[in-house]
Amino acid sequence: MKPSFIPVSMPDLSELETRYASEAVASTWISSTGAFLDRFEEEFAVASDCRFALGTTSGTTALHLALAALGLGQGDEVIVPSMTYIATANAVRYCGAEPIFVDIDPATWCLDPSQIEAAITPKTKGIIPVHLLGHPADMDPIMKLAVTHGLWVVEDAAEATFASYKGRMCGSLGTVGTFSFFGNKILTSGEGGAVTCNDEALRHRMALLRGQGMDPQKRYHFPIVGYNYRLTNVAAAILCAQMERRDGIIARRQAIVRMYAEELADVPGIAIRQDAPWAESAPWMFSCLIDPTTFGCRRDDLAAALKEREIDSRPMFIPIHRLPPYRQSAKKRHAVLPVTDRLGALGIMLPTYPQLTDADVLRICSSIRDIGRSHLNRRIAAQVHRITPTPSVAQPRKAA
Ligand SMILES: Cc1ncc(COP(=O)(O)O)c(C=O)c1O
Structure with missing residues (x-):
């Protein structure tokens, strides 16, 4: 019998999400005002240890909203890692600014603080550390550099909801934090996002820009050009349910991540990122x-062999400085990012979501072990074949 298919991710939705979403629909408050929206923003701010949280339509619009509110514009530069999802760099370009790529730390896979200063120019306005794959970037030296050079810091915490750095919540450490609630994220509403901050004026500006720039005191008066980046009350209802269930969701994800780390620890050729001592990663x-x-075998051969066994995976992000919209400008600036390139070439993401059973994780890990072993055995057999002289075979005599 064919084994069941294991997708790479799956949203964890329960009867509670259905109930709250139905309540939002029944209330007719399905657009961007409603009790669930207020409740979610309040609860998310508290859970993220921030004074303010605003829901947005996605993690991408959260980033753009933050950068627009901070006044990023034409000709400006922002320091970002190249090892991240494309949205981080795209949001900088939406503002007419240029992302300047800096390499990552081989231990954390996040922006390397020791390489930031060399990339700062008079055009630099800010830094966007990405808490990659849930692991916090080393924020203290980044914040110190930002203060020294008068820069803002937008934490891209899209993949790191409820991660913490030295006991402080990711998203509460920089000037603004941004989050994604896409279907594969720790919390999800299908599509959705949030910005967090502690500054009242900044919150006001982000709220203004989020709602087309409409003056909150004067309906249909638009003093600035804004956007429609508002989260709906239906999405917020789903997020309220996710917030109630978050401890269980996170605990199960953590158990899965631990199991992978244990099962794969002794597989030759597999390297696993260890949490920094100051990090509490989001799983x-x-x-x-x-x-x-x-x-x-190579990462892509492993992915293909897993696919044959009905197990999905994802290659690591392609470094952004290698992608068409950014290649030329990165080349002009002589961007050399060996750690990023190595991660992009060798990294693989494995299925991680609460519904995954222990047996699923064991099946994935034993498949990985088998695939590696069989490729190694084939390679050894080919080498043996190459060095062993073929015995001469006596030709049978032709019959007279
Ligand atoms: C690091 C990072 N930033 C930003 C985003 C964008 O979030 P969204 O897909 O919700 O627009 C993502 C989404 O995957 C991400 O991983």
Whole structure:
């Protein structure tokens, strides 16, 4: 019998999400005002240890909203990692500014603070550390540099909801925090996002820009050009249910990540990122590096072999400085990012979501082990074949 298909991610939705979403629909408050929206924004601010949270339509619009509110514009530069989802860099471009790519730390896979200063120019306005795959960036040195150079910091916490750095919540450490509630994230409403901050004036500006720029005191008066980036009350209803269930969701994800780490620890050629001592990571997508020489095959061959066994996976993000919209400008600036390139070439994301059973994780891990071993065995057999002289075979005599 064919084994059941294991997708790479799946939203964890229960009867509670259905109930709250139905309540929002029944109330007729399905657009961007309503009790669930107020409740979600309040609860998310408290849980993120921030004074303010505003719901947005996505993590991408959360980033754009933050950058627009901070006044980012034409000709400005922002320091970002190249190892992230494309939205981080795109949001900078939406403002007419240029992302300046800095390499990542091989230990955390996040922006390397020791390389930031060299990338700062008079055009630099801010830094966007990304808490990649749920692991916090090393925020203290980043904030110190920002203060020294008068820069703002937007934390891209899309993949790191409820992660913490030295006991402080990710998203509460910089000038603004941004989050995603896409279907594969720790909390989800299908599409959705949020910005968090502690500054009242900044909250006001983000709220204004989020709602087309309409003056809150004067209906249909638009003093500035804004956007429609408002989260709906239906999406907020789903998020309220997710907030109630978040401890269970996170605990199960953590158990899965731990199990992967234990099961794969001794597989030759697999490297797993360890949490920094100051980090409490969000258990997003479990990821590891595949060294083809010692593992037996390349990351993409492993993914293809897993697919044959009905197991889905994702390659690590393609470094943004290698992608068409950014390649030329990165080349002009001589961007050399060896750690980013290595992660992009060797990294793989494995299925991580609460519904995954222990047996599923064991099946994934034993498949990975088998695939590596069989490639290694094939390679050894080919080497043996190459070095062993073929015995000469006596030709049978032709019959007279
Ligand atoms: C690091 C990072 N930033 C931003 C985003 C954008 O979020 P969304 O897909 O909700 O627009 C994502 C989404 O995957 C992400 O991983």
